[in-house]
Amino acid sequence: MDASNLISMLGAIALFLFGMSTMTDGLAQLSSGRLEHILEKLTDNVFKGILVGALVTAIIHSSATTTVMCVGFVNAGIMKLEQTVGIIMGANIGTTVTAQILRLSSISGDGNPILTLLQPSVLGPLMAVAGIIFYMFIRSGNKKNIGQILIGMGMLFIGMDTMTKAVAPLQNEPWLQDLFTAFSNPLLGMAVGAAITALLQSSTAFTGILQALSTTGLIRFNTAIPLIMGQNIGTTLTALLSSAGASKNAKRTALIHFFFNVIGSLFFLIVLYAGNAIVGFPFWESVMDMGSVANFHLVFNLTCTALFLPFHRVLVRLVERLVPGETSLQDVSVLDERFLSSPSLALDRAHDGVIQMGEYALSNYRLAVELLDKYDAKKLERLSETEIALDKMENALDDYLMKLTDRALTPQESAQISELLHTLSDFERIGDYAVNVSECASALHNKGLIFSPIAKEELAALTAAVDEAIEKALACYRKRSYTLSLQVEPIEEVVDLMRDDLRARHVERLKTGSCTVELGTQFLELLINLERISDHCSNVALVILRQTAPKGDLVRVDSHAYTHQLHHGHDPEFEQMFADSKAKYYDPLMSIEPSFGEE
Numbered sequence: 001m002d003a004s005n006l007i008s009m010l011g012a013i014a015l016f017l018f019g020m021s022t023m024t025d026g027l028a029q030l031s032s033g034r035l036e037h038i039l040e041k042l043t044d045n046v047f048k049g050i051l052v053g054a055l056v057t058a059i060i061h062s063s064a065t066t067t068v069m070c071v072g073f074v075n076a077g078i079m080k081l082e083q084t085v086g087i088i089m090g091a092n093i094g095t096t097v098t099a100q101i102l103r104l105s106s107i108s109g110d111g112n113p114i115l116t117l118l119q120p121s122v123l124g125p126l127m128a129v130a131g132i133i134f135y136m137f138i139r140s141g142n143k144k145n146i147g148q149i150l151i152g153m154g155m156l157f158i159g160m161d162t163m164t165k166a167v168a169p170l171q172n173e174p175w176l177q178d179l180f181t182a183f184s185n186p187l188l189g190m191a192v193g194a195a196i197t198a199l200l201q202s203s204t205a206f207t208g209i210l211q212a213l214s215t216t217g218l219i220r221f222n223t224a225i226p227l228i229m230g231q232n233i234g235t236t237l238t239a240l241l242s243s244a245g246a247s248k249n250a251k252r253t254a255l256i257h258f259f260f261n262v263i264g265s266l267f268f269l270i271v272l273y274a275g276n277a278i279v280g281f282p283f284w285e286s287v288m289d290m291g292s293v294a295n296f297h298l299v300f301n302l303t304c305t306a307l308f309l310p311f312h313r314v315l316v317r318l319v320e321r322l323v324p325g326e327t328s329l330q331d332v333s334v335l336d337e338r339f340l341s342s343p344s345l346a347l348d349r350a351h352d353g354v355i356q357m358g359e360y361a362l363s364n365y366r367l368a369v370e371l372l373d374k375y376d377a378k379k380l381e382r383l384s385e386t387e388i389a390l391d392k393m394e395n396a397l398d399d400y401l402m403k404l405t406d407r408a409l410t411p412q413e414s415a416q417i418s419e420l421l422h423t424l425s426d427f428e429r430i431g432d433y434a435v436n437v438s439e440c441a442s443a444l445h446n447k448g449l450i451f452s453p454i455a456k457e458e459l460a461a462l463t464a465a466v467d468e469a470i471e472k473a474l475a476c477y478r479k480r481s482y483t484l485s486l487q488v489e490p491i492e493e494v495v496d497l498m499r500d501d502l503r504a505r506h507v508e509r510l511k512t513g514s515c516t517v518e519l520g521t522q523f524l525e526l527l528i529n530l531e532r533i534s535d536h537c538s539n540v541a542l543v544i545l546r547q548t549a550p551k552g553d554l555v556r557v558d559s560h561a562y563t564h565q566l567h568h569g570h571d572p573e574f575e576q577m578f579a580d581s582k583a584k585y586y587d588p589l590m591s592i593e594p595s596f597g598e599e
Helices: 003-031 034-041 046-060 063-075 081-094 097-106 113-117 120-137 143-172 174-182 186-200 203-214 221-234 236-242 248-278 290-322 337-341 343-373 377-404 411-446 453-479 482-486 488-512 517-548 559-567 572-590
Strands: none
Touching: 003 143, 003 203, 046 063, 046 081, 046 290, 063 081, 063 203, 063 236, 063 248, 063 337, 081 248, 081 290, 097 143, 097 203, 097 290, 120 143, 143 203, 186 203, 186 221, 186 236, 186 248, 203 221, 203 290, 221 236, 221 248, 221 290, 236 248, 248 290, 337 343, 337 377, 343 377, 343 411, 343 453, 343 517, 377 411, 411 517, 453 482, 453 488, 453 517, 453 572, 482 488, 482 517, 482 572, 488 517, 488 572
16 A cells, blocks of 8 residues: 555545534534434433434434433433433434445445436536535525535535545555454454544444445455444543533443443454354354445344343443432532533523522512611522622623633524623623621621611612512523513613612702711712612513514614603503503602601
8 A cells, every 4th residue: 555545545534524414513513403303302211212312323423422412401400310221222223324425335236217316426516516605606595504514415426435545455455454353352343443543533324434444355354343332431431531521420421322332332342253163153254235234234233222122220220339329419510511512402501590690689689678678697698609600600601601712503592602601791790789788787787777767668669669670580581581571671771760869868868967977978979779670670681672562663773772762751552661660660759758868
């Protein structure tokens, strides 16, 4: 084999692997997370799990990726450990589909135009050209993703065809014959198969390379069997690595994949070698072609699934013994980096994280208001702990979303990232202002200052209005509700009105000397912080309004013009909701005697 053949073979392998990666990425983009949601929802029994696992893996051409998804789902608390067993079994079956497609290379055209068209030397270039047309010239809808898939499949077939031609001279190389003879040693063959698959991180890729090498006539059943067994073990490494640092159940999921493949491979190997020693299989020394490699791979995985199916609960108990202990809520992480490979799914998890931030902010706001009414050191400590969690969640979400921007995203997904970043910032700021309110409460307590009953009534009315604004902002974001998002701005406008009136009263009290400077300073600080909280609630609601308003609505075109229109009496619906909120919070405030002082 000369240098040109070696370079050609390496280039063909590179093109083959890149084609597979390109095709898989395109399929992931086209699915927009639907495959992952199928995994998440349709796995309530082991038989459904097998079917779903096989379907998803057949589409994305990677059992390792499917298993890593399962590890992520379990780590996030979305899926139970038992649900993953069927998916993992099905994933091993689904990964054989690519080998069955690649065996088209071994079909002879014999003048039949349809069979000739299916030859990789013809089909590959045709698919690549069609893909380029879709990718570069037809960019509407999902056409670009379809183009990427076709380009990937074209490169896959071209790479396989080139690889097959490049390895043809190897059939006369004595060193390669000796190498494959050595692989008939089951332990060496399994080790090499596992190592190459772990390096490629794809059992499908290794099977494709083995199919190309089978065209040399050097691959025999006794040579290929240990290699195929080994690649089934090597493919488990990706999931095992992805479970590092994850929850106990996520580690157990990766171990289920490992034990299923290892036990199945060893069992199959022992039965085959023992059977050959006793009976002497006639095919044992036979040469394998592309079709027989693909078929053996399929039969092996079907047989392992059939053997393990009655014992799937035993696998669960085994890994629970190996990774003992109960899982706790602290083990569950909404933001799992395994989901980054599927942007739509990662965005769903990030959305859940932002909602969690909103819940933390609302909780801290209510604790801060309670501290104003009655100081409690334990509540202040709880508030501080929640604020730390809120800050950590913000940093984690920021990092997570920034990593997500490095992925291939649709315009809608990019817009959603921007929305999430703005909203998490608003919820974090609400949490910060809640801390400021608690600091006012601490200052009053430490200085022995007490607001008068009238001042308490005034603050109670204002804090109740702000509470409703936060609650409705969180609810409209959680439900992505257009109706709820409309209800936030009227409350925010009433809060502004209340702030202005209370500030005016305060100035008058300062002039008359009925208010001390220290109490007045804290009162003004509270007004500022409470009004700013309502501003951020308005921001959250406006994000949802822009996303859910009818097409052509002013809020979609110019949100500033929209809010200006609302505040100048040009929207009857807004005016009615504003009047209702005003009657609920502002009008009772007007009945309070505008006096203020120390008790």
